[in-house]
Amino acid sequence: MIVNSDKQTGSKSTSMHSYLAPRVQEIQPSGIRKFFDLVSSSKDIITLGVGEPDFVTPWHVRESCVYSLERGFTRYTSNSGTPELREAIAQYLHDSFQVTYEPKDEILVTVGGSEAIDLALRALIAPGDEILIPEPCYISYSPITKIGGGVPVGIETFAEDDFKLKAEHLKAKLTPNSKVLVLNYPSNPTGGIMTYEDWVPIAKVVEEHDLIVISDEIYAELTYSGKHVSFASLPGMKDRTILVSGFSKAFAMTGWRMGYACGHPDLISAMLKIHQYTVMCAPAMGQVAALEALTNGMEEKDRMVDSYNQRRRLIVQGLRDIGLACHEPHGAFYAFPSITSTGLSSDEFAQRLLVEAKVAAVPGNVFGLGGDGFLRCSYATSVAQLNEALHRIGQFVYKLGR
Amino acid sequence: MKEISKLKQNLLELLREDARYTPELLSTMLGVTADEVKSAIAELEEDHIIVKYATVINSKKLDDEKVTALIEVQITPERDRGFDAISERIYLFPQVKSVYLMSGAYDLLVEVEGRNLKEVANFVSEKLSTLEKVLSTKTHFILKKYKQDGVIFEDHEEDHRLMISP
Numbered sequence: 001m002i003v004n005s006d007k008q009t010g011s012k013s014t015s016m017h018s019y020l021a022p023r024v025q026e027i028q029p030s031g032i033r034k035f036f037d038l039v040s041s042s043k044d045i046i047t048l049g050v051g052e053p054d055f056v057t058p059w060h061v062r063e064s065c066v067y068s069l070e071r072g073f074t075r076y077t078s079n080s081g082t083p084e085l086r087e088a089i090a091q092y093l094h095d096s097f098q099v100t101y102e103p104k105d106e107i108l109v110t111v112g113g114s115e116a117i118d119l120a121l122r123a124l125i126a127p128g129d130e131i132l133i134p135e136p137c138y139i140s141y142s143p144i145t146k147i148g149g150g151v152p153v154g155i156e157t158f159a160e161d162d163f164k165l166k167a168e169h170l171k172a173k174l175t176p177n178s179k180v181l182v183l184n185y186p187s188n189p190t191g192g193i194m195t196y197e198d199w200v201p202i203a204k205v206v207e208e209h210d211l212i213v214i215s216d217e218i219y220a221e222l223t224y225s226g227k228h229v230s231f232a233s234l235p236g237m238k239d240r241t242i243l244v245s246g247f248s249k250a251f252a253m254t255g256w257r258m259g260y261a262c263g264h265p266d267l268i269s270a271m272l273k274i275h276q277y278t279v280m281c282a283p284a285m286g287q288v289a290a291l292e293a294l295t296n297g298m299e300e301k302d303r304m305v306d307s308y309n310q311r312r313r314l315i316v317q318g319l320r321d322i323g324l325a326c327h328e329p330h331g332a333f334y335a336f337p338s339i340t341s342t343g344l345s346s347d348e349f350a351q352r353l354l355v356e357a358k359v360a361a362v363p364g365n366v367f368g369l370g371g372d373g374f375l376r377c378s379y380a381t382s383v384a385q386l387n388e389a390l391h392r393i394g395q396f397v398y399k400l401g402r
Numbered sequence: 403m404k405e406i407s408k409l410k411q412n413l414l415e416l417l418r419e420d421a422r423y424t425p426e427l428l429s430t431m432l433g434v435t436a437d438e439v440k441s442a443i444a445e446l447e448e449d450h451i452i453v454k455y456a457t458v459i460n461s462k463k464l465d466d467e468k469v470t471a472l473i474e475v476q477i478t479p480e481r482d483r484g485f486d487a488i489s490e491r492i493y494l495f496p497q498v499k500s501v502y503l504m505s506g507a508y509d510l511l512v513e514v515e516g517r518n519l520k521e522v523a524n525f526v527s528e529k530l531s532t533l534e535k536v537l538s539t540k541t542h543f544i545l546k547k548y549k550q551d552g553v554i555f556e557d558h559e560e561d562h563r564l565m566i567s568p
Contacts, residue, residue, distance in 0.1 A: 032567075032568050036565065036567075039565045039566050040565060045565065047566065049566035049567070050564065050565070050567055051567040051568050054561065138568065140568070188568075306412075310431035311431070313431055313432070313433050314430050314431050317430045318430075360566060362566060383420070383427075383431075387427075
């Protein structure tokens with residue numbers, strides 16, 4: 001509704017764009033959004049496009065929140081999160097990933113991992129700073145960078161490297177303005193992971209070129225071969241790294257918006273400053289639930305991870321049987337097959353797959369450099385649905401005649 | 403009782419979820435060969451760990467919905483044979499769906515199914531309570547089944563996820 005008699009007569013056709021800040025105007029709506037609209041208007045679709053667990057938050061977690069509401073736990077918490085939750089996060093990170101943070105001033109509880117990423121970038125970016133982002137990657141790093149006045153610099157990663165970041169590719173993009181490296185392993189959308197050996201040369205470059213790292217490890221628990229290696233656990237990297245994670249993926253808590261950032265007190269206190277002026281604190285009831293998840297939710301989490309792994313094997317095998325090249329995704333819950341053998345672009349493939357085969361999956365090009373020619377298929381859906389989707393994709397590809 | 407392998411544990415979990423999963427599907431999901439799956443399942447069947455592949459039915463959806471009662475039974479145990487002999491005399495009736503030996507205030511919990519209330523009542527008064535070793539019975543009729551064998555019948559937790567999300 002437009003009610004502003006001073007400036008304009010408020011008719012529907014009036015464009016308000018001229019009022020917008022140029023840096024916001026310049027940001028394109030995400031390609032996922034466009035595809036979302038297309039999918040929403042279709043019927044009888046099986047969707048492999050969902051970036052969240054198919055599990056509902058375990059009942060004990062939900063129940064703990066309900067109980068806390070009954071007890072009237074409805075007020076602001078400390079800006080950085082309840083001390084109990086920060087303690088639990090510190091313990092969890094120490095036990096699971098061998099990184100040690102002081103709950104008092106090195107941990108900040110945020111509104112999802114997303115807020116933590118936003119805070120970290122805003123705290124670090126000065127106008128003109130270059131932010132290095134391995135791609136294909138999660139869609140928000142680059143827009144947030146631009147809003148902050150930074151310059152996103154994509155680093156292409158490749159299927160033949162299992163979408164790992166290679167030191168030589170990172171080096172090739174360095175300039176005197178390079179400041180921050182944003183990492184997201186296990187990776188959405190590729191499912192790529194980084195082992196300790198993979199990290200060592202990256203850490204060396206980070207050290208030599210005095211970079212700061214924002215490591216988005218939201219999918220850490222969803223690692224299916226070996227154990228997740230946090231970038232912050234590498235020698236000398238803790239002070240240079242802002243570790244971002246959250247409860248959404250591992251504990252099936254996407255809608256709760258519970259995340260956290262850990263790092264050097266100087267960095268965390270700068271982020272806290274923005275956080276306290278913008279959101280005050282993460283939701284109190286979400287914090288109760290998150291504490292319950294960390295305290296009593298590990299068994300349930302392991303069960304969910306096992307289940308993703310079973311479905312991961314199923315979809316990878318299924319896609320390969322269809323004849324689509326699919327690198328082994330060792331993390332997250334996405335398969336990222338190549339569809340170049342069909343001669344179609346990602347956009348064409350995804351749109352025709354939707355219309356002709358009634359399967360929704362996200363075209364790889366929305367994830368940036370190196371994403372075209374691929375399709376993101378989330379396997380966080382039931383075995384029956386996966387089988388049906390694979391059947392439909394198979395028929396569709398067969399029809400294309402390759 | 404013996405410890406069973408991780409593969410067998412995984413198989414049991416998956417088959418409990420859906421007994422119709424094929425060996426080929428199971429082998430893909432568990433990252434082993436179909437032959438390994440087949441022989442593990444054969445062993446589980448041989449050892450009577452897998453006893454039967456059954457179907458869970460929501461009988462409420464049927465016109466001829468059956469009546470089920472849970473009956474607390476107190477019995478006199480027999481010398482040498484304890485509760486086993488009398489339990490057998492009870493569970494051999496086809497109307498009896500399950501029999502459990504219980505700790506606490508009574509001895510056996512007997513699940514009885516019939517076409518209607520009268521049929522179950524007759525069974526209790528004519529067959530069950532007349533058994534020599536049965537001291538007393540207490541019949542509880544089931545009004546509604548919310549969840550059975552881990553399956554929630556009217557699941558309210560539908561998939562509310564957006565069709566596409568980042």
